[in-house]
Amino acid sequence: xxxxxxxxxxxxxxxxxxxxxxxxxxxxxxxxxxxxxxxxxxxxxxxxxxxxxxxxxxxxxxxxxxxxxxxxxxxxxxxxxxxxxxxxxxxxxxxxxxxxxxxxxxxxxxxxxxxxxxxxxxxxxxxxxxxxxxxxxxxxxxxxxxxxxxxxxxxxx
Numbered sequence: 001x002x003x004x005x006x007x008x009x010x011x012x013x014x015x016x017x018x019x020x021x022x023x024x025x026x027x028x029x030x031x032x033x034x035x036x037x038x039x040x041x042x043x044x045x046x047x048x049x050x051x052x053x054x055x056x057x058x059x060x061x062x063x064x065x066x067x068x069x070x071x072x073x074x075x076x077x078x079x080x081x082x083x084x085x086x087x088x089x090x091x092x093x094x095x096x097x098x099x100x101x102x103x104x105x106x107x108x109x110x111x112x113x114x115x116x117x118x119x120x121x122x123x124x125x126x127x128x129x130x131x132x133x134x135x136x137x138x139x140x141x142x143x144x145x146x147x148x149x150x151x152x153x154x155x156x157x
């Protein structure tokens with residue numbers, strides 16, 4: 001015979017395990033960023049890249065997910081001389097929870113940008129800060145959106 005106390009403990013344990021699983025899934029993405037090869041010449045532009053790695057079994061809504069309910073991935077950059085972000089194309093996929101196709105990122109995704117260092121720049125390095133907002137999903141459910149900050153530096157020659 002199952003007592004009410006045993007049932008309550010079981011429900012609490014399942015809730016805890018579910019919450020841990022959700023936390024693990026939504027923080028599974030890793031991010032790296034770099035500017036050129038770590039050096040930028042005065043008076044020149046350099047290419048910067050932010051890479052999001054998405055584990056198998058998950059996807060992230062693209063910058064243009066084609067669904068009014070999906071939260072788009074955005075990258076906001078701050079730093080002197082930083083250009084606009086170049087978003088890659090996503091892949092259209094059909095999921096159980098949506099009647100229409102949703103444009104998503106899977107695997108390794110790179111977001112590019114440029115940094116221009118003026119000839120008159122006197123600093124020894126440049127710093128760019130990126131804030132990435134994204135929504136991770138499985139084929140069945142989407143998790144609450146998350147935000148990650150990445151700071152990149154490069155030496156100025």
